[in-house]
Amino acid sequence: MSDAAATTAPIVKPKISRDDWIMRIAMMLIAVYLLVGIAFPLYALLAKSFQNADGQFVGLANYITYLTTPALSWSIGNSFKVTLIATVIVMFIAFIYAYALTRSCMPAKSLFKGIALVPILMPSLLPAISLVFFFGNQGIIKEWLFGAELYGPIGIVMGEVFYVFPHVMTIMLISMSLSDARLYEASEVLGASKIKTFFTVTLPSMRYGLVSAFFVAFTLIITDFGVPKVVGGQYNVLATDVYKQVVGRHDFQMGAVVSMALLIPAAFAFIADRIVQRKQVALLSARAVPFQPKPNPMFDRIMLAFCSLVGFIILSVLAMAAFSSVVKFWPYNLSLTTKHYNFQLMDGGGWDSYFNSIELAAWTAVFGTAIVFFGAFLVEKSRGFQHGRTAMQALCMVPMAVPGLVLGLAYVFFFNHPDNPLGFLYHTMPILVICTITHFYTVAHLSAVTALKQMDPEFEAVSQSLKAPFYKTFWRVTVPVCTPAVLDISMYLFVNAMTTVSAVVFLYSSDTTLASVAVLNMDDAGDQSPAAAMGMMIVCTAAGVRLLHMILTRGIQSRTQAWRKR
Amino acid sequence: MNAGFSKFLKSATFGVAALGLFAATPAKAVDLTVYTAVEADELAGFKKAFESDNPGITINWIRDSTGIVTSKLMAEKDNPQADVVWGLAATSLMLLGNEGYFQGYAPKGLDKIEKKFYDTVNSAPQWVGQRAWIASVCYNTVEGKKNNLPIPTDWKDLTKPVYKGHVIMPNPNSSGTGFLDVSSWIQMMGEDDAWKYMDALHENISRYTHSGSAPCKLAARGETPIGVSFAYRGAKSKSEGAPLEVVAPSPGVGWDLEAFAIVHNTKKLDAAKKLADWSVSEKAMEMYNESYAVVSMVGKSKPVENFPAGIEGKMIQNDFAWAAKNRIRILDEWRKRYDSKSDPK
Numbered sequence: 063m064s065d066a067a068a069t070t071a072p073i074v075k076p077k078i079s080r081d082d083w084i085m086r087i088a089m090m091l092i093a094v095y096l097l098v099g100i101a102f103p104l105y106a107l108l109a110k111s112f113q114n115a116d117g118q119f120v121g122l123a124n125y126i127t128y129l130t131t132p133a134l135s136w137s138i139g140n141s142f143k144v145t146l147i148a149t150v151i152v153m154f155i156a157f158i159y160a161y162a163l164t165r166s167c168m169p170a171k172s173l174f175k176g177i178a179l180v181p182i183l184m185p186s187l188l189p190a191i192s193l194v195f196f197f198g199n200q201g202i203i204k205e206w207l208f209g210a211e212l213y214g215p216i217g218i219v220m221g222e223v224f225y226v227f228p229h230v231m232t233i234m235l236i237s238m239s240l241s242d243a244r245l246y247e248a249s250e251v252l253g254a255s256k257i258k259t260f261f262t263v264t265l266p267s268m269r270y271g272l273v274s275a276f277f278v279a280f281t282l283i284i285t286d287f288g289v290p291k292v293v294g295g296q297y298n299v300l301a302t303d304v305y306k307q308v309v310g311r312h313d314f315q316m317g318a319v320v321s322m323a324l325l326i327p328a329a330f331a332f333i334a335d336r337i338v339q340r341k342q343v344a345l346l347s348a349r350a351v352p353f354q355p356k357p358n359p360m361f362d363r364i365m366l367a368f369c370s371l372v373g374f375i376i377l378s379v380l381a382m383a384a385f386s387s388v389v390k391f392w393p394y395n396l397s398l399t400t401k402h403y404n405f406q407l408m409d410g411g412g413w414d415s416y417f418n419s420i421e422l423a424a425w426t427a428v429f430g431t432a433i434v435f436f437g438a439f440l441v442e443k444s445r446g447f448q449h450g451r452t453a454m455q456a457l458c459m460v461p462m463a464v465p466g467l468v469l470g471l472a473y474v475f476f477f478n479h480p481d482n483p484l485g486f487l488y489h490t491m492p493i494l495v496i497c498t499i500t501h502f503y504t505v506a507h508l509s510a511v512t513a514l515k516q517m518d519p520e521f522e523a524v525s526q527s528l529k530a531p532f533y534k535t536f537w538r539v540t541v542p543v544c545t546p547a548v549l550d551i552s553m554y555l556f557v558n559a560m561t562t563v564s565a566v567v568f569l570y571s572s573d574t575t576l577a578s579v580a581v582l583n584m585d586d587a588g589d590q591s592p593a594a595a596m597g598m599m600i601v602c603t604a605a606g607v608r609l610l611h612m613i614l615t616r617g618i619q620s621r622t623q624a625w626r627k628r
Numbered sequence: 629m630n631a632g633f634s635k636f637l638k639s640a641t642f643g644v645a646a647l648g649l650f651a652a653t654p655a656k657a658v659d660l661t662v663y664t665a666v667e668a669d670e671l672a673g674f675k676k677a678f679e680s681d682n683p684g685i686t687i688n689w690i691r692d693s694t695g696i697v698t699s700k701l702m703a704e705k706d707n708p709q710a711d712v713v714w715g716l717a718a719t720s721l722m723l724l725g726n727e728g729y730f731q732g733y734a735p736k737g738l739d740k741i742e743k744k745f746y747d748t749v750n751s752a753p754q755w756v757g758q759r760a761w762i763a764s765v766c767y768n769t770v771e772g773k774k775n776n777l778p779i780p781t782d783w784k785d786l787t788k789p790v791y792k793g794h795v796i797m798p799n800p801n802s803s804g805t806g807f808l809d810v811s812s813w814i815q816m817m818g819e820d821d822a823w824k825y826m827d828a829l830h831e832n833i834s835r836y837t838h839s840g841s842a843p844c845k846l847a848a849r850g851e852t853p854i855g856v857s858f859a860y861r862g863a864k865s866k867s868e869g870a871p872l873e874v875v876a877p878s879p880g881v882g883w884d885l886e887a888f889a890i891v892h893n894t895k896k897l898d899a900a901k902k903l904a905d906w907s908v909s910e911k912a913m914e915m916y917n918e919s920y921a922v923v924s925m926v927g928k929s930k931p932v933e934n935f936p937a938g939i940e941g942k943m944i945q946n947d948f949a950w951a952a953k954n955r956i957r958i959l960d961e962w963r964k965r966y967d968s969k970s971d972p973k
Binding site for chain 2: 133213291296306309311312390393394478485488567571572573583584586587588590
C-alpha cells in the first residue's frame, strides 16, 4: 500500500525510498506508544478540569473557583518560592562539585562520582526518615536549625536539594566535560588570569548546560510530592494540593485543575530548555579537544575538602536511614536488632513484593531502553517528516511535567474505560511497565538524544550512499557506538522502577504488589523501622545493579570505545 | 471506541458472564477481587479463615490506605473491578453508594448486628459495619512530663494555653480521621460553638498532617507530646513499647466504621454473598475484636489491651447521613479558616 501511495503521488520532491517508509512506520509505532502511554490518559484526566462532578462541560468554572479560593491559589506562590530557593542552592553545590570532578586533580574522583548518585538509589521515604532523625523534635542535631522548625519550607528545601542533586550534578558534569581545551590554551597564551578565564571561557561554554540543569531541577522539584508530604508541615504546595484534592476530597475535577497549574511552569521550563538545547548543538564543534586539568595543590585541596563535605552529608543521610532500619524503637530504645528485616512477618506481601519489584525493574529497563533509544534515534537521525518529528519530540517532554499521582489516576481512567480495547492490560504487570517507562521517559530520552548528537551525521550519509538500510546502520554502528549511553539509560530506568511509588499505587493488583509501595504502606501502618529495612533492601539491590553496570561498562568500553581515545 | 465496538464489547462481556454462570454450578474455584483498607498484617489471617470455611473461593486483596482505595474505586466507577469492598470507611462507602456503586444485600445473621452499625436507609443494606474506628488522643508520657503537660481528659482541655504548639491533628481535607473529629465536634457542640472551639484549638496546633494515623505515630516517637488520632493506632503503638497514654476525651468521641459492601453487577455474586455472610459471623467478629475494641455484633465487644477504658460508652450518636450531606460544606469552611495561611506558625 505504501509503495502504491508513493508512486501515484505527484513527485515534486525527491522520491521517498523504501527505507524512508520503514522509518516512518517505525516512527508511527513509537508515536502510537507515546499517544497511548501519555497523551490519551492525560487527556482522559485533564479534560475533567473543564467538567463538573457529573461530567458536564462547565468551561472555566473550576479554574475560577480555584483562583478565588485563597487556600488553593496561595500554593502557587509557595511552590514557586521553595522551588526557586531549592533550585538555586542545588545549582550552586552541584556546580562546584562537578567543577571539582572535571577541573581539578583531586584524588578519588570516581568514588565521589559514585557517592553523588546515592540519592537516586533511595526510595523517597528514607531521606525523609533521616531528616526527621537529624532535625526533628527528637533529632540528634536539631540545634543546628537555631530553633527554626524542620516541618515547613526549611524541610522541603533540604529534602529537595538532596533529591535532585544527582540529576543536576550529572547534567553539569556532561556540560563541563564538553569544554574545548583549545579555548583554555588560547586564554592562557593571551595572558588572561584564572578568574578571567573562568568568566570568559568556562561559564559561557556551559551556559546552556546551566540553563538546562536549572529547568530540570525546577521541574523535578515543583512536581515532587514525597518530600513535602513528610516534612512540609502546614506549608501548602501544588503537589500536596493535588494529593489533598484527589485522595482527601476525591474531587478529581479540582485535582485536574491543580495538575494543569503544575503543568504550566513545567511546560515553560521545557520550551526554554528546548530553545537553549538547540543552540547548544551549534556550539559544539567536532574538532574540539577534551580539556585536561593540571595539578594545582591549593586548588585541588579546597576542591577535595568541598567534595568530602558534600559526600559526607550524603553518606550520613544514608547511614541514618540504615540505622533507622536496625534500631528497636526510636528514640526511646536505641538498642539494635535485625528483626525488622524479617519481611515475611510483615504486611505488603513481604518478599513477594520485593521480587515483583525486581521483575518490574527488569522489564522496564529492557523494554524502556529499547523504546526510548530507538525513538530518540528516529527523532534525531531520520530524514524529512519534520512535523512528525517535532510533535514526537514534544510528546517526549511531557512525562516529566506530570506528577506520578496524576499519571497513575489518568491510567485508571483511560485503561479501565469500559470501551477501551486495551482494558485487558489493567491490573497486570505490563501496565505497570508501561506506566513506569512513561513516567521516566523524558530524562531517559534526553540522555539518548545527547549521546546521539555526539555522533557525526556522516555515518548515516555514508551508509545511505552505500545503500545500507537504516536499521542495519542503527544496529551495526549506532548501538555499538552509543553502548555506554544505552547502559546508562537502562540503569536509570531500573533504579527508578525499583523506587517509584506515586503512579503505580493506583495500578498494582494482588499478584503485582511492589516493594516500594510496601515501604510506604508499612510506614503508614506505623512500622517505620521495617519500612526503612525494606527501603534499605531496595538501596542495596539498586547499588548492586549499579556495581554490575560499572563492571559491565568497563568491559564493554574497553572493547567498543577504544576509538574515543586519542 | 465507537458505538459499534462498544456494543461488541458489551455482548462479549455478556457472553463471558453467561459462561461464568454455567461454570459456577460445579464447585469451581472462584477468585474474589476484594478492595480493602484494613491493615495489611491482619489480612492474611482473615483470608485464611474465610477460605478454610468456604473452600473453592479465593480472596485476592487489593489493599491501600482509605483515601487511595476510595479514589481508585471512584476512578473505576464506569467499569468496576472489585467484587467486594471490605473493611473500608463507611463514610467512603456512602459516597460511593450515592453513585449507585453497590447492591443491597442482607447477610445471614444481620439481626445480631447493632442497628446503628449498618445501612438502615435502604431496605436491603448497601453496607454493613464490621468494627468501629474511634477517635482518641495519643499522649506521650515522656514528652508530656518534660513539658509539664497534664493529660487532657476533655476536648476543651486542648485549647488551654499550656498546650500551645504541642498538639498535632490530621487535616480533614486529606484524612477521613480528621473529618470524623471535626464532624463529631460539630455534632456534639453545635455548629457555632464547634467552630469557636476549633478557632481556639487552631492556636495550639503545631501542624495538620495528611494522614490520620500520623499524629499518633508522631506522638509515639516523641515528635509531638499530643496527637489527635484514633484508638487502634494508639493501642498498637503502645503495645510495641511507645510511652503512650491513649485517651478518649469527654464528652464523647467521633467514630467511623470499617464496613463492607457488594459491588453492583459483580459476576461473582454468590461468592460475594458468602463473604458477606462470613463477615458478620461470630468467628469473624472474634477476629475483629483481637485488635479493635468495638465490633458491630450486639454484646460481642470485649475490651482490648491499651484501648481507653469504657470507650464504647463515649461514642457519640453519629449521624452518618448528616455528615455525608454536609461533608463538602464543612471541609470548605475548615479550609477557609485554617488552611489559608501561607506560612507555618
